[in-house]
Amino acid sequence: MNFSKESILMELGSITAGPCVSVYLPKFHGKRSCRESTIRFKNMRKAAEKSLRRGYGNDLASRVMAPLDHLAQDLSFWNGQDAGVALYSAPGFFKLIHANGSFEAGSSVSERFHIKPLIFDFQGLDRYFVLALSLKQVRLFKGDRHGLMPIVIPESLGGLDDYSEPRHHERHVTAVSGGRGFQASGKRAGVIFHNYNDVDGKRKVDVERYFGAVDSVIRKLVGGPPVCPVILAALPEHQSAFRAHTKLTDLVKEGMRHVTDNMTVGEIAKEAKKIMNPYFQSLYAKSVSEYVDAKEIGVASDRLHTIGRALHQGRVKQLLIEQGRRVGGKLDSDGGRIEFGDMQDPNVNDLLDDFASVTAMHSGSVVVVPRENMPTTTGVAAIFRY
Numbered sequence: 001m002n003f004s005k006e007s008i009l010m011e012l013g014s015i016t017a018g019p020c021v022s023v024y025l026p027k028f029h030g031k032r033s034c035r036e037s038t039i040r041f042k043n044m045r046k047a048a049e050k051s052l053r054r055g056y057g058n059d060l061a062s063r064v065m066a067p068l069d070h071l072a073q074d075l076s077f078w079n080g081q082d083a084g085v086a087l088y089s090a091p092g093f094f095k096l097i098h099a100n101g102s103f104e105a106g107s108s109v110s111e112r113f114h115i116k117p118l119i120f121d122f123q124g125l126d127r128y129f130v131l132a133l134s135l136k137q138v139r140l141f142k143g144d145r146h147g148l149m150p151i152v153i154p155e156s157l158g159g160l161d162d163y164s165e166p167r168h169h170e171r172h173v174t175a176v177s178g179g180r181g182f183q184a185s186g187k188r189a190g191v192i193f194h195n196y197n198d199v200d201g202k203r204k205v206d207v208e209r210y211f212g213a214v215d216s217v218i219r220k221l222v223g224g225p226p227v228c229p230v231i232l233a234a235l236p237e238h239q240s241a242f243r244a245h246t247k248l249t250d251l252v253k254e255g256m257r258h259v260t261d262n263m264t265v266g267e268i269a270k271e272a273k274k275i276m277n278p279y280f281q282s283l284y285a286k287s288v289s290e291y292v293d294a295k296e297i298g299v300a301s302d303r304l305h306t307i308g309r310a311l312h313q314g315r316v317k318q319l320l321i322e323q324g325r326r327v328g329g330k331l332d333s334d335g336g337r338i339e340f341g342d343m344q345d346p347n348v349n350d351l352l353d354d355f356a357s358v359t360a361m362h363s364g365s366v367v368v369v370p371r372e373n374m375p376t377t378t379g380v381a382a383i384f385r386y
Contacts, residue, residue: 086099111349229279256275321368323368
């Protein structure tokens with residue numbers, strides 16, 4: 001995580017004088033989705049307020065809910081949302097964070113903020129792009145575990161016909177980079193067209209010019225941080241030509257080796273998921289492997305009490321926590337002692353959130369891992385500094 005993300009987690013983790021209200025909203029599109037999201041938010045707000053009043057009294061509940069009440073009436077905010085939103089409110093504290101992807105809808109009230117969904121969003125390990133490339137058009141989609149969302153491509157990009165002489169000169173296209181392979185001059189740069197012998201020399205030059213413009217525009221649209229993998233959907237011969245000289249550094253090795261012009265977004269998403277699942281599994285496998293290796297030499301554990309003491313001593317280097325898992329309890333500042341409790345009680349925290357907050361406060365890294373990839377049954381795994 002970069003400094004800004006670390007600072008956000010440290011800021012949220014520093015709020016230990018509850019009650020702390022955390023609200024997560026998914027991304028939405030269109031007026032209908034906007035109305036649905038406002039209704040969902042108001043329902044979650046009511047549930048949080050009820051819990052606050054029961055556990056902390058009316059006066060404190062009113063103070064904590066005031067920023068959320070104001071936001072519920074702000075139509076300009078709701079009309080302008082196209083990403084997931086995280087809201088955090090506590091006495092004298094309020095923070096709103098826009099997601100890079102989306103969130104599962106949910107809210108919680110406890111003595112610490114519920115930050116695991118935010119950490120998972122920061123990781124970006126479930127996000128990717130799909131570049132659907134043909135000689136007729138270019139489409140770009142941003143994907144995550146919730147599906148695909150089209151990204152607007154500049155109309156000036158066009159298709160291959162717009163890069164054929166003399167049209168190319170009429171369009172005044174400036175997007176083509178002058179890097180290796182693709183050249184702004186439009187001269188051939190040695191692109192290899194496998195299985196492309198039926199295309200004459202002039203056609204190859206046009207295709208090279210077109211792919212060069214696509215490469216330059218797409219790199220600007222998918223540029224990080226965070227950097228996300230890109231699936232290329234194109235015919236085999238176009239895959240070879242585009243990959244030979246693109247400057248995109250995160251093209252997934254396996255692509256969709258056919259034209260997707262007539263496929264729906266849902267059909268493309270289904271095929272993309274088959275490609276990305278093994279890719280993401282390999283990313284989680286790296287963290288899991290590091291934990292297994294560390295445990296073999298005695299510098300890792302999945303025992304809650306052991307991790308609690310290590311957190312108090314600032315010894316946790318990396319913390320793996322199970323996505324969606326919640327353990328009712330508190331991490332006491334007295335020697336890292338753990339007290340278990342009922343999550344229905346607003347005075348009881350999610351112990352895994354406490355673990356994540358303290359890890360971030362001591363400059364450790366936190367990785368939220370899907371249940372199927374988690375190497376332990378306790379919902380947590382820690383690698384120690386010593």
